[in-house]
Amino acid sequence: LIPLSYVTILGGICTLIGTSTNLVVHSMILDAGMKGFSMFELGKVGIFIALAGIIYLFLFSKKLLPATRPETTNEEDGDSSLHLVEAVIGPRFPGINKTVGEFDFKRHYGAEIKELRRSGRTYTDLNEVSFREGDTLVVLTDDSFIQTWGESSVFLMLANGKEYEPAGKKKRWFTLFLLLFMIVGATVGELPGIEKYLPEGIKLDMFFFVSITTVIMAWSKIFPPQKYTKYISWDILITIACAFAISKAMENSGVADLLAGYIISLSHDYGPYVLLAVLFIITNIFTELITNNAAAALAFPIALSLSTQLGVNPMPFFVVICMAASASFSTPIGYQTNLIVQGIGNYKFTDFVRIGLPLNIITFLISVFLIPLIWPF
Incomplete structure (x- = not known):
C-alpha cells in the first residue's frame, strides 16, 4: 500500500491537475503577473522522477517494508447481516480529539468500533483512546454504512473487501x-x-x-443534484486560501526578502544551482511537517525573492517548489494518500522513513540536475 501511495504522488507531479500543489503554485505565478504552467509542462521533469521512483520501488519495496500485517478480527456477533468495514478518519470527523468513550460513534453512525489502528499499533481497549485524523477504525456494521458515508468527507476511505461500482458501465x-x-x-x-x-x-x-x-456531468446526472457540494474538498480550499494569505503576508512584510537574502549569503559563491538545492530542502521539510499545499505557498515568496535578487529566471525555482512540495515520502502526514494507507496497512512511522527517505533523495537529485537544463536560469 505504501508503494501504491507513492506511485499516486509520482503520477501527480507530471501534470498541472495531477495534484493541488501544482495548481497552487500555478495560481501564484499568475498572480505575480507571469505566465503559468501548461497542462503537461511539469511532466518534462516529472516523468523522469516518476520512472526513477517506480524502478526504485520495484527493486527495494519488498526489502524495506514489512511483508505482512495483523489480520482484522473476524468477529461478527453471530449476525450474518453485519460485517467488518475499515474506515479512515478524515479531517471533518466530528469526534477528532475526543476519546472513544466521550464520542458515541454508534449513535452517530450506527456502527460498533472493534479496533482502532494508528502508527502500526492496534488498540482494542478503546475507552481512553482519542480519535485523530488518519486513524483507521475497524467497525461492525451492515451494508448501509458504506452507502451512507462512502461519499462523505467525514471518512477519507471506506473498505469492506468488496468491489463497489458507483455508476453503470455507460456512465463510467x-x-x-x-x-x-x-x-x-x-x-x-x-x-x-x-x-x-x-x-x-x-x-x-x-x-x-x-x-x-x-x-x-451535472446535466447528465452522473452525480445527483443533492450531492453537488459533496465532491468539493472544502478543507483543502480553506487550507489553500489560508496559505495564500500567509504567503502574501511574508511578501508584504519583507520576511521573504529577508530569508532569501540570508540564503543567498550562505551560498554566495556557489550560484543559483546551490540555491535551487537549498530551496528544495526547505520546501521538502515544510511538506513533511505540515501539508504539501501549505509548503508550496510558504516557499513561493522565498523563491520569487531569490530569483529577483539574483536577477535570474524564476521558473526553475517555481518548478522546484512543485517537485519538493509533492515529494512527501518520509512521513505519513504530508500527503493525504499516505494517511489513508497508514492505518489500513498498519504501518509504523518508521516504515515511511525507511522506504521514503531514499525516494526523497532521488527526487532531490533529479530535480536539481534536470530542472535548470529544461528551464535555464
Whole structure:
C-alpha cells in the first residue's frame, strides 16, 4: 500500500491537475503577473522522477517494508447481516480529539468500533483512546454504512473487501470521455497561436474546460443534484486560501526578502544551482511537517525573492517548489494518500522513513540536475 501511495504522488507531479500543489503554485505565478504552467509542462521533469521512483520501488519495496500485517478480527456477533468495514478518519470527523468513550460513534453512525489502528499499533481497549485524523477504525456494521458515508468527507476511505461500482458501465465510459475532453481541450487551448482565433476575453484554459465538464456531468446526472457540494474538498480550499494569505503576508512584510537574502549569503559563491538545492530542502521539510499545499505557498515568496535578487529566471525555482512540495515520502502526514494507507496497512512511522527517505533523495537529485537544463536560469 505504501508503494501504491507513492506511485499516486509520482503520477501527480507530471501534470498541472495531477495534484493541488501544482495548481497552487500555478495560481501564484499568475498572480505575480507571469505566465503559468501548461497542462503537461511539469511532466518534462516529472516523468523522469516518476520512472526513477517506480524502478526504485520495484527493486527495494519488498526489502524495506514489512511483508505482512495483523489480520482484522473476524468477529461478527453471530449476525450474518453485519460485517467488518475499515474506515479512515478524515479531517471533518466530528469526534477528532475526543476519546472513544466521550464520542458515541454508534449513535452517530450506527456502527460498533472493534479496533482502532494508528502508527502500526492496534488498540482494542478503546475507552481512553482519542480519535485523530488518519486513524483507521475497524467497525461492525451492515451494508448501509458504506452507502451512507462512502461519499462523505467525514471518512477519507471506506473498505469492506468488496468491489463497489458507483455508476453503470455507460456512465463510467462517458465520464472517461469527459476527462479526456477536459485534458485534450485544455492542452490544445494553450498551444501558441490559438488565442488569435478566439473572441476577445475568451481563454481556453483549464478552468474553462473544467467548468464545461462539471456542467455536463451535472446535466447528465452522473452525480445527483443533492450531492453537488459533496465532491468539493472544502478543507483543502480553506487550507489553500489560508496559505495564500500567509504567503502574501511574508511578501508584504519583507520576511521573504529577508530569508532569501540570508540564503543567498550562505551560498554566495556557489550560484543559483546551490540555491535551487537549498530551496528544495526547505520546501521538502515544510511538506513533511505540515501539508504539501501549505509548503508550496510558504516557499513561493522565498523563491520569487531569490530569483529577483539574483536577477535570474524564476521558473526553475517555481518548478522546484512543485517537485519538493509533492515529494512527501518520509512521513505519513504530508500527503493525504499516505494517511489513508497508514492505518489500513498498519504501518509504523518508521516504515515511511525507511522506504521514503531514499525516494526523497532521488527526487532531490533529479530535480536539481534536470530542472535548470529544461528551464535555464
